[in-house]
Amino acid sequence: MSSPSVPAKAIRGAPPTFAPKLLTSVATRGRRLIGLAVILAAWQIAASRGLLGAATPPPSQVIEAGADLIRSGELQVHLLASLERVAKGLSIGLTAGLVLGLAAGLLRVAEDVIDAPLQALRMLPHLALVPVFIIWFGIGETSKIALIAIGPIFPLYINVFHGIRSVDERIVESARSCGVRGLGLIRRVILPGALPQILVGLRQSLGIGWLSLVVAEMTATTSGIGFLVNDAKEFLHTDVVFVVLVVYALLGLTTDLAVRAIERKALGWRRGLVAR
Template structure:
């Protein structure tokens, strides 16, 4: 009984501060301490969400943003993982690719927006490309670092027990690098949403960022704040999913 109560409290604790802020925000709005023109009350934002849900506009924009984020994350994540794997395992690939990747990594990918618009226009390809580019480098760096930091004695021990090729990779190298790879994935999820926010507010005709910018034209503060909160919730949910898989894949580390 005590264990279940403790478990319930532990699940609630991460949400305590956000819920406290929302409650204080609502009370200050009711009292007039926070003017509506500066920041609308949570109740107004919820009402705006309900109105947009009824019209179908909210679900449409959310679906488009999620699609962009997912496709860009898969493309960039897979590319970063493959390059990190190749450069971490094979010395020849490391010599050929790592220097070039490190040079590209130091270019702020959001600074490429004008160039990307000229390449791809303002269609879906430009957003997906930017998200993929932003995700690629965190996954690459952490995959590469995870493989390079594996204790050489573990690899030697695996070889001594007759492990070679695929067996050595799947039983020693990949499990040893998994913790670092998952850190890269969690970090890249934050970069994914950051990139998407900027891309959708600068060059888009749909999506949550576009919804926020369109609301700005009509001074709809509640819709703007709603868009920001949706991005925050998406970020939190994606991080929770990453932590769930982290717990499953790293049971030995719990």
């Protein structure tokens, strides 16, 4: 009796299972870089041909200026000052937005007290409040941190509030019928259901925080990347101005990617539409 044949694939050994996933990951990351590559190429060509004005430097010159700032240590010093400001401002603003959104979303009394004033304040252009904050807090760090803190409150508050109110009441009632109540209900049912909306609000709030930092550092400051761009503008160092603009863009992109990574990890249970 002849022995059963063994597939050639089994003899050679199957390829590692992680290979397709690795190739997919590399392809995905490559596609995400295409847009940036196109922008850089268009910028290089347009600046080299003078289509963006004689003062606009090409990316190659901006990279060279950035390398000079890094070698001298100037960029690191100003970047650390800006990161300290935005960390303080966002810690205040995000905490306030989260607490206010939770209170208004969970308690009808809190909604009646909180919602109307916040909606009225939300209509004010917070970046135009710089003179008011200078009058209230002076021209020091307090006014800058206050400006960074005030902007992120409103998008986070709205998304937390509506995220909680959009949780299906039938799921909440089912949990109550199983004996889940109080803080357990909030922690196990309401917050997980509202989490997708909360993370959207977090992404919006972080973006507004960086925009607020730009404006805050344009007024009466001696440190920070906003001061660096102001100083470069005074001496017509347009390459340094573009270096700072690129740094702002990278900072915003980094925080947004961090929140998206949190979304993938925290919302792995959710079955949503996947683009093909």
